[in-house]
Amino acid sequence: MAGDLAAVERRHRRLKRLKDSQEVEKANAALQLAWNSGLKPSAIRLRPELVSSARPVPAAEPAPPPVTRLLNPRGIALRFYLIAVFEAHCRLAPGKRWAGTRRLQGLQGWTNFVAVDAAFSSETGTYLRETKQERDAETSRLRQLQGALRTLEDVGVKRVQALVEVPKKANGRGRDYEDFRLMGESGRGPLHTPNLYSVPWPGDDAIAIPPDFFLRGWAHVLSPAEMATWLALQELSQTYPARHEESGVYLYAKRRKEQFGLLRDSYEDSCNTLEALGLIREVPQTRVVVTDKGPVEVSVGTSDSTSKLSFLYKPCRYQMVNEGFAADALDKTMKELIIRKHALERRQKNRE
Incomplete structure (x- = not known):
């Protein structure tokens, strides 16, 4: 689990709060209800344009994918977009375009699908009481959801990559969050007519996300950067299936x-973090080292202290373990954070 001791403690504290308040458990139940009462898709299929830049025209700079604007560690914009795509798969057949049917709040409202932790006071070391005016859990979910919609709407130059549209209210005062419209993974587009989201056809190029990503709580537990990294590796594994099966997939710095x-x-x-x-899983590999006798392949982790070695960089290769999503996300992550916390505490003690 990556991060220094303070960061690990913050994350564990946040997840414990989510567990104690049953935020994730209740959000999982709402998503499970949507899946059970809907089409029960075997996979949620996400067009790669969300996380992967389209190939630019010759001599043009590639536009960053929309996901790069959604990597705020505490933000829920990426999480909510993926949840909205999940909800669309449960409700709409392939090829059907987005038509919102839910209110933000209420028994079937969008706020039921998100888990948020209460504000933490660093001065007192406690969470703000839920009874404080405008600090209750439902209000917090609503505010964070509205903030996520604003973030999703403000993506790209002139909002060309906007992932939602939030119209103004009829009286012109404020935004009508209830009537937001979901855009396709590449964004709204530059035309007058917006690129409304539609469920991909079976033959469309898409990243397959296991339903357990949503039903077992991973959408609420993983950070935006971890989600984006997993989606990138998942796309590579599906683009190069033989390579993935044989030796794993990887990313060089430029790509x-x-x-x-x-x-x-x-x-x-x-x-x-995803490996922990x-x-x-990381695939064992060899690396080429330059010795006095020329290039030699050695297993990762070995070295020859008697020779001057110059390692030629090879990125780590990974294979996807999609069955890992069957585990309870909150319990699994909290256990790994505790392991990491103890390891960092031992390391810090040894330094002292």
Whole structure:
């Protein structure tokens, strides 16, 4: 689990709060109800344009994919967009275009699908009481959902990559969040007519997301960077299935930055976390080292201290472990955070 001790403690504290308040449990139940009462899709299919830049025309700079604007660690914009795509799959047949039928709040409202933690006071070391005016859990969910919609609407130059549209109210005062419209994975587009979301056809190029990603709580537990990293690796695994099966998939720096818009530290930390959670596995490999006798392949982790070695960089290769999503996301992540916390505490003690 990536991150220093303070970051790990913050994340564990947040997840414990979500567990104690049953936020994730209740959101999972709402998503399960939508799946059970709907079409029960075997996979949620996401067009790769959300996380992967389209190939630019010659001599043009590639536009960053929309996901790069949704990587705020505490934001729920990416999470909500994926949940909205899940809801559309449960309700709409392939090829059907978006038509919203839910209110933001209420028994079947969108706020039932998201889990949010209460505000934490660093001064007192406690969470703000839910009875405080305008600090109750439902109000917090509504505010964060409205903030997510604003973030999703403000993507790309001139909002060309906007992932939702929120119209103004009829009286011109404020926005009508109830009537938001979901856009396709590449965004609204530059035309007068918006690119409304539609469920992909079976033959369309799409990233397959297991339903358990939503039904077992992973959509609420993984960070936006971890979600974006997993989606990038999942796309690669489906684009190069033989390579994935034989030796795993990987990202070199240029492709990671230009095609997927992922920074090195964020990508590597996310891979470490996803591996610790059992959602991907690193494939053992060899690396080429230059010795006095020429290039030699050695297993990862070995070295020859008697020779001057110059390692030629090879990125880590990964295989997807989609069955890992069957585990309870909250319990699994909290256990791994505790393991990481103890390891960091031991390391800090040894330094002292």
